Amino acid sequence: MKFFKGMMVAGLAISLCSASLATVSSSADAATVVESNYNKTVTLFNKADILAYTGLSLTSSNVSSVYNELVKASTWEAAGYSSSQAAVIARDFGRNYYKSVNLLQKMTYQNDLHLKVILITKGYVKAEFGLQSYYVPEAPVTPEKPEEPEVPETPEVPETPVTPEKPETPAEQSDLKKLEIQIKYTTGQQIQLQYQVNSNGTIKAQYQDKSNKVQLQGSAAEEKIEGIIAGLDLKNGSEKEITSHILNKLGRGSSYKQFQYQAQFNDNKQVKFKLK
Incomplete structure (x- = not known):
């Protein structure tokens, strides 16, 4: 998994929760770990990540189908968690149907929303879920200084903006x-x-x-x-x-x-x- 720049995660053996509940592995390259320490790991999953791990594109019409995949431990194992961690996440995601489905439903309306998975590994091992916007600004590119003044080009006629499509109205009562x-x-x-x-x-x-x-x-x-x-x-x-x-x-x-x-x-x- 990707980590914030400057974030270093040591290989910590979490003795309180057994070796099987160690830090999430790095096999799921697309998801973003925003925090990882002795107590918990916080990871963000966007719609592309969900597609990669469930095989389903998250839309307002198939939220329930995506939910059914996310209550399977095998889905979270594919995301890089150990088998014991995946079982905990799948269990807790499935415990609250209406909350979990509502989180997925909101992601279909806003492209910048990520599913936040908080895996608590200290004491009673459990998973909590929420939504978070996540944006990493690109590093500004320093323009090269031209050796000679360039002849200004004729400005292009701006393209007519495309009217964004209106999101589909959900066909289920999960919202x-x-x-x-x-x-x-x-x-x-x-x-x-x-x-x-x-x-x-x-x-x-x-x-x-x-x-x-x-x-x-x-x-x-x-x-x-x-x-x-x-x-x-x-x-x-x-x-x-x-x-x-x-x-x-x-x-x-x-x-x-x-x-x-x-x-x-x-x-x-x-x-x-x-x-x-």
């Missing part, structure tokens, strides 16, 4: 931006959940079961909510499909007094309804 669900059961129980994907790919989640005095936040709420909505088409599902799926996952029965649903997506589409 979830915000989700709010509130349910009041006939038994008096109340459940409310909120799930928001921030612009940097981080998740803000909250789950409340007011009747049983259960309140989850952060990663605990994130995992709880993702378990509830897993396998559900949040964007294109009918009111009946959405209501039935969520009530079934919550396991509190199907008799509700009020069911309120609101979802917002990155293409500005909103789906909301209120049933009584």
Whole structure:
């Protein structure tokens, strides 16, 4: 892998995480390692890197297919990680479907975005993911001084700028931006959940079961909510499909007094309804 200029990485044996979790190998020449030390390795992957390791070109229409390749350890081994490191990255990338797919979706809209993989090797070995813009300016070229004054050339007529193509509208519901669900059961129980994907790919989640005095936040709420909505088409599902799926996952029965649903997506589409 390429390293920033002036960055030297010694061959460190990471005894805390076993020899198999050593520094990422250099076989993946295209990816860019921006930090590598005793505690972690931070690597950036652009769309060309993803194509090289998955065999798929990342577009808004095949985000799910690329995701399915990135949850395979063999893909990350092809990127230069050891087998144990690749297994950790594939495992953690697959743990949060909505966050991972949202990161890939955003990369299809902005060419300068890179998938940032943070492999933490100190203590509990895990991988975290995000997005980062990365640009290396070219070294300025010093123009040669002409021996004699040159006759100025007739300036060329500038070409008509090409209008950039508008990115395709994603055909799937994986570009979830915000989700709010509130349910009041006939038994008096109340459940409310909120799930928001921030612009940097981080998740803000909250789950409340007011009747049983259960309140989850952060990663605990994130995992709880993702378990509830897993396998559900949040964007294109009918009111009946959405209501039935969520009530079934919550396991509190199907008799509700009020069911309120609101979802917002990155293409500005909103789906909301209120049933009584």
